[in-house]
Amino acid sequence: MKRTPDVAPIVTALDRPNSYIGRSVPRPNLARLTQGRAQYVSDITLPRMAHVAFVRSPHAHARISKIETTAAKQAAGVIAVVTGAELAKVMTPWVGVLTHLKGIKSAPQHPIAVERACWQGEAVCAVVARTRALAEDACELVEVSYEELTPVTDAETALDPTTQVIHPELEDNLTFERKHEAGAPDQGFAQADAIIETTFRFGRHTGVTNEARSIVADWNPGEQRLTVYQGTQAPHMMQNLFAKHLGLEEHQVRVLTKDVGGSFGIKVHTYADEMATVALAKLLRRPIKFVADRLESFVTDIHARDHRVKAKIGVTRDGTITAFEIDDLTGIGPYSVYPRTSGIEANQVVNLVGGPYTCPNYRARARVVFQNKNVMCQYRAVGHPIATSVTEGLVELAAAQIGLDPLELRRRNLIPDDAYPATGASGIKFEALSHHACLAHIDSMMNYAGLRAEQARLRGQGVHRGIGFAAFIEVTNPSAAFYGIGGARISAQDGATVRLDATGALFCATGVTEQGQGTEAVIAQCVATAFGVPLERVRVLTGDTDNVPYGGGTWASRAAGIGGEAAWQAGKALRANVLAAAASILQADPKKLDISNGVIVDADNGRERIGLDEVARVVYFRPDTLPPGFQAEMVATRHYVPRGYPFAFTNGIQASYLEVDTDTGFIKLLKHWCVEDCGTVINPQLVDEQIRGGIVQGIGAALFEHCVYDERGQLLNGTMADYLVPMAPEMPDIEVGHVVTPTADSELGAKGAGEAGTAGASGGIMNAVNDALRPLGATPITEIPMTPDVVLRALNKI
Amino acid sequence: MKPAPFAYAKARSLDHAIALLDGAPDARVLAGGQSLVPALNMRLSTPSLLVDINGLRELGEISRRNGHIEIGALVRHAQAERSSAIAQLAPLLTQAIPHIAHPAIRNRGTFGGSIALADPAAELPACLLALGAEIEVTGRTGRRSVAADEFFKGLFETALGPGDVLTAIRIAVPGSAARFGFAELARRHGDYALVGLAAAGTVHGGGLADVRLAFFGVGDRATRARQAEAALESGNLDAAVAALQHDLSPHSDVHASAATRSHLAGVLLRRVAAQLDSST
Numbered sequence A: 001m002k003r004t005p006d007v008a009p010i011v012t013a014l015d016r017p018n019s020y021i022g023r024s025v026p027r028p029n030l031a032r033l034t035q036g037r038a039q040y041v042s043d044i045t046l047p048r049m050a051h052v053a054f055v056r057s058p059h060a061h062a063r064i065s066k067i068e069t070t071a072a073k074q075a076a077g078v079i080a081v082v083t084g085a086e087l088a089k090v091m092t093p094w095v096g097v098l099t100h101l102k103g104i105k106s107a108p109q110h111p112i113a114v115e116r117a118c119w120q121g122e123a124v125c126a127v128v129a130r131t132r133a134l135a136e137d138a139c140e141l142v143e144v145s146y147e148e149l150t151p152v153t154d155a156e157t158a159l160d161p162t163t164q165v166i167h168p169e170l171e172d173n174l175t176f177e178r179k180h181e182a183g184a185p186d187q188g189f190a191q192a193d194a195i196i197e198t199t200f201r202f203g204r205h206t207g208v209t210n211e212a213r214s215i216v217a218d219w220n221p222g223e224q225r226l227t228v229y230q231g232t233q234a235p236h237m238m239q240n241l242f243a244k245h246l247g248l249e250e251h252q253v254r255v256l257t258k259d260v261g262g263s264f265g266i267k268v269h270t271y272a273d274e275m276a277t278v279a280l281a282k283l284l285r286r287p288i289k290f291v292a293d294r295l296e297s298f299v300t301d302i303h304a305r306d307h308r309v310k311a312k313i314g315v316t317r318d319g320t321i322t323a324f325e326i327d328d329l330t331g332i333g334p335y336s337v338y339p340r341t342s343g344i345e346a347n348q349v350v351n352l353v354g355g356p357y358t359c360p361n362y363r364a365r366a367r368v369v370f371q372n373k374n375v376m377c378q379y380r381a382v383g384h385p386i387a388t389s390v391t392e393g394l395v396e397l398a399a400a401q402i403g404l405d406p407l408e409l410r411r412r413n414l415i416p417d418d419a420y421p422a423t424g425a426s427g428i429k430f431e432a433l434s435h436h437a438c439l440a441h442i443d444s445m446m447n448y449a450g451l452r453a454e455q456a457r458l459r460g461q462g463v464h465r466g467i468g469f470a471a472f473i474e475v476t477n478p479s480a481a482f483y484g485i486g487g488a489r490i491s492a493q494d495g496a497t498v499r500l501d502a503t504g505a506l507f508c509a510t511g512v513t514e515q516g517q518g519t520e521a522v523i524a525q526c527v528a529t530a531f532g533v534p535l536e537r538v539r540v541l542t543g544d545t546d547n548v549p550y551g552g553g554t555w556a557s558r559a560a561g562i563g564g565e566a567a568w569q570a571g572k573a574l575r576a577n578v579l580a581a582a583a584s585i586l587q588a589d590p591k592k593l594d595i596s597n598g599v600i601v602d603a604d605n606g607r608e609r610i611g612l613d614e615v616a617r618v619v620y621f622r623p624d625t626l627p628p629g630f631q632a633e634m635v636a637t638r639h640y641v642p643r644g645y646p647f648a649f650t651n652g653i654q655a656s657y658l659e660v661d662t663d664t665g666f667i668k669l670l671k672h673w674c675v676e677d678c679g680t681v682i683n684p685q686l687v688d689e690q691i692r693g694g695i696v697q698g699i700g701a702a703l704f705e706h707c708v709y710d711e712r713g714q715l716l717n718g719t720m721a722d723y724l725v726p727m728a729p730e731m732p733d734i735e736v737g738h739v740v741t742p743t744a745d746s747e748l749g750a751k752g753a754g755e756a757g758t759a760g761a762s763g764g765i766m767n768a769v770n771d772a773l774r775p776l777g778a779t780p781i782t783e784i785p786m787t788p789d790v791v792l793r794a795l796n797k798i
Numbered sequence B: 001m002k003p004a005p006f007a008y009a010k011a012r013s014l015d016h017a018i019a020l021l022d023g024a025p026d027a028r029v030l031a032g033g034q035s036l037v038p039a040l041n042m043r044l045s046t047p048s049l050l051v052d053i054n055g056l057r058e059l060g061e062i063s064r065r066n067g068h069i070e071i072g073a074l075v076r077h078a079q080a081e082r083s084s085a086i087a088q089l090a091p092l093l094t095q096a097i098p099h100i101a102h103p104a105i106r107n108r109g110t111f112g113g114s115i116a117l118a119d120p121a122a123e124l125p126a127c128l129l130a131l132g133a134e135i136e137v138t139g140r141t142g143r144r145s146v147a148a149d150e151f152f153k154g155l156f157e158t159a160l161g162p163g164d165v166l167t168a169i170r171i172a173v174p175g176s177a178a179r180f181g182f183a184e185l186a187r188r189h190g191d192y193a194l195v196g197l198a199a200a201g202t203v204h205g206g207g208l209a210d211v212r213l214a215f216f217g218v219g220d221r222a223t224r225a226r227q228a229e230a231a232l233e234s235g236n237l238d239a240a241v242a243a244l245q246h247d248l249s250p251h252s253d254v255h256a257s258a259a260t261r262s263h264l265a266g267v268l269l270r271r272v273a274a275q276l277d278s279s280t
């Protein structure tokens, strides 16, 4: 284990002659993206392409008694007007359940509502026209008669016997329930000197991607083949689902995903309107484009995080945590989202609460219920911000109660750095974490003692500043334990194919995808380093189910750790193949040769022997000169899936420093720190920016982002004017530090880094606000977003 | 999010603009387009005709005449923000404009557009109330002047009739005893205010006279707090804050409850009163 303040170290095992591991090389796609030469789905135009717009339900729950389409069909430029019933003949419905989430249930969902609309914004009719504008004009001419039904909106009462059951065939509104008990929680609480019990509330919010969801589907009857251009995180998963629900073989579907303008988990699900677009392309036998606009994004992109957690911690006077208990309730909309289900976030909350600590006593219950709001599902750092805020909120409330410094309380309870492998109270397995090293690092990095002194001094002047922490663990590099064992056809393994071209450059096709986060750079770094060429000699292809190895794509912080390892291994394998060819050309021992900076060299002294271009020339154009019986193989493919542990947990700690204007309830963020341990850092700049971007999304949740629904199930702020995303002027400086504990599960040793920032930010900020307000006798705040309303109420000013 | 079909005409002159508006009762003036175009895209507004007044240079000037500063309707927020004449003669505006949206929007958005739109949380309508400005309107029947106090009628409602073009704003050049104050609270920089206050007064003896307190974001339009004004003139700040309970009827929305708005209005009044005082 090694601590570094800013730049991550080069790990020796990976320190090849021209190593790019641990270097902040610019991403190869930067110029393409910054010059506006990227290829987003919106940029795709095909011959005979038509556009679809959807008529969407204005009601949260309503029976569709009649859809009158005559006028719309006659409108200018209209090609077809298609209802849910008509489309149901083309595409089968789906049910979002997985077998490893015992008892989870959901109802069949159609691409377009049939008979009943279950949330405001659900598509009830499709209009296909020459342009999107004409399609929207005609949407206004579709007359839908609705019979309003009572909407179920409050998760708290969704299970009451008097509440209407949304899907009568399911008998109740319970989607999923999990109970867990470990150690002896009752005994733990009995031993405690102080028990803190409170309720945390997390606002429903969404992930606002720069590029909206978009898809172009093209059915070619001549080939009997569907080509789909889609901004998605998981092309192979989508290939499977399109095929399955259209009654096609997988090889009849090709999914192409070029540049994607941000995903954050939003683009890893099955969306009814995207499925409808694909079905319409098959029905109408022509390319159809659908690009969600901002208004429909707010009511259809998955929401997340709407949780109410009753929580309890026991602690002794000397600062030993004796037990944790939680009761989580979350409302996920009318359907469990396909195919990953909407039970995962609550399941994660149960898995992760108390995770950084040694305390073995834990009781948890999570209930997931249906309601008539937009669907909820996995969004960046699934469940982590909930579990971290609950755990860390309790820890700081406990510290305040017993009068112990909050960092010191953590020091006394975090799993020791030399205690691994270890198992958490929820049963999760840790290979090797570094909580104490991270805590020590952040302590010195932020000058904690100095900040406390400054805080006290300013307090005397009526300035109320707060310091808050959040230690966290993050699930990364998932094995099949996440989805595969539950029956979902979502690949946990990933592959890379590396090919030497005829001039000695490399071409790498990878199953992981680029969402704007820099996957292409990381894959190129792994290949260039493993093989031995300058970075610019590696070209990376992603997102094409016809041409990349079968893989899972980008989610759960897996692209670098899993895709990177596959690329690393493929690069090594191709190096061995190329050295075999070079050795036969040079009549040398391949073991005594290496490749450095694009040249075959003597391994021991680096003397240049022959260029890669020359090897390629001989292999491709003069194979007749090679010894008889020698066949050069200039393509190598390798796959990787973590086998040692179900997940490569990472860990870290964040700290927030802020000032509360106690007159207005406004919160000003002054500074944020994060020290994290994602194992081997392949590209420090990309890791730091993942952390920073993640923190900014956590800040969004803490202070701004909230999908506000009324009791009728109407979203009240579904525009960019009213839904507040975090913006630059309100963001603090964010300092990132690293501790490096590589995973032994892979040679590269890289774990994921994509979600750590989001995992801890909101909890740290909540703790800092409470730290600022505590001396004023405020009621502790246990809900986010912390709006002026919330803060002023805590201060008893309104 | 595509607008419903509409026709477009570029006005060659003010008369031409008025004639065009006259020909289509549901026509809309297009100024900076920063509010109108999003409304069109969301189909909240579906006019049959847009009359683009951006070519009318005579509406884009800032000038001083007859003891007034005159700001043409087409003066962009950014232009006003940088204007030394405005900084000198209407410093309240210079203080307020940086709170309007973001630089890109201020580059296009116009003075006249903001006033004509009359968003209840916008800065400029409140400033005009505080400054006692006159709004010049030109219509089929000619030119008329409306006092700011008479101009804002309700939620997005003004004294402008269907065929009217707002052509200029006139503000009396203040005397040396004039004092101004401005503050607003917005969740993020550039957002419309949760609550804002534009204020003016004159130093008189030891206190303030002619106090004008114009709140925004706390009602269906920018609103004078008249009882609070009187209390402040009599030197009683606490009474002025208390009087806001009568003067204002804030609403609840997704950004803040009525109770929060009401509380924040009091906080702002104390802060702005200090500005009026400290500038003596």
Ligand SMILES: Cc1cc2nc3c(=O)[nH]c(=O)nc-3n(C[C@H](O)[C@H](O)[C@H](O)COP(=O)(O)OP(=O)(O)OC[C@H]3O[C@@H](n4cnc5c(N)ncnc54)[C@H](O)[C@@H]3O)c2cc1C
Pocket (backbone or CB within 6 Å): B028, B029, B030, B031, B032, B033, B034, B035, B036, B037, B073, B099, B100, B101, B102, B105, B108, B109, B110, B111, B112, B113, B114, B116, B117, B119, B121, B122, B123, B124, B160, B164, B165, B166, B167, B190, B191, B192, B193
């Ligand atoms: C993201 C964003 C944030 C914003 N934040 C703020 C803010 O914080 N504070 C604020 O005050 N504003 C804000 N605005 C609005 C901005 O200031 C607009 O520019 C302004 O409200 C309208 O000016 P415009 O010239 O763009 O008018 P347009 O959009 O062209 O027109 C607006 C309306 O006024 C009418 N109109 C325009 N000019 C005239 C005229 N001369 N005579 C008669 N009618 C006319 C139009 O017909 C239309 O109905 C924001 C806008 C955006 C997009």
